[in-house]
Amino acid sequence: SMSEERFRVDRKKLEAMLQAAAEGKGRSGEDFFQKIMEETNTQIAWPSKLKIGAKSKKDPHIKVSGKKEDVKEAKEMIMSVLDTKS
Numbered sequence: 001s002m003s004e005e006r007f008r009v010d011r012k013k014l015e016a017m018l019q020a021a022a023e024g025k026g027r028s029g030e031d032f033f034q035k036i037m038e039e040t041n042t043q044i045a046w047p048s049k050l051k052i053g054a055k056s057k058k059d060p061h062i063k064v065s066g067k068k069e070d071v072k073e074a075k076e077m078i079m080s081v082l083d084t085k086s
Contacts, residue, residue, distance in 0.1 A: 003068040005075060008059040009082035015052045017082075022052075032081070040074040042066030059084055 020026030033044045045063040062082075064074045 001068060002065065003071050004063065004065040005071050006061050006063045007075060007079075008084055009062050009078065010084040011050075011057065011059045013082045014047075014050060014060060018050060019052055033078075036074050036077050040066065040070045040077070042070050042074045044074065044078075 014029065017026060017032065018029050021028035021031075029046065029048060033046050036042070037044050043065045045065075047060040047062075050060060062078060064071045064078075066074070
């Protein structure tokens with residue numbers, strides 16, 4: 001069965017990933033999420049237009065859709081890098 005999950009990720013960590021990519025020092029958010037989509041066969045909606053250093057302190061939402069097990073796996077992969085708690 002198809003399933004969809006929305007969850008928050010750490011804004012600073014996502015900004016840091018986008019920042020590093022902009023400076024040519026890391027993989028872009030595009031690459032990061034694309035790789036997870038391919039590996040888990042899911043669709044991921046993420047805030048690719050996130051403004052780095054914006055005043056907002058709100059943690060952005062990610063939305064993952066696919067088969068239930070795949071969504072769970074994708075979420076774990078995303079959270080291992082962008083978890084708000086760690």
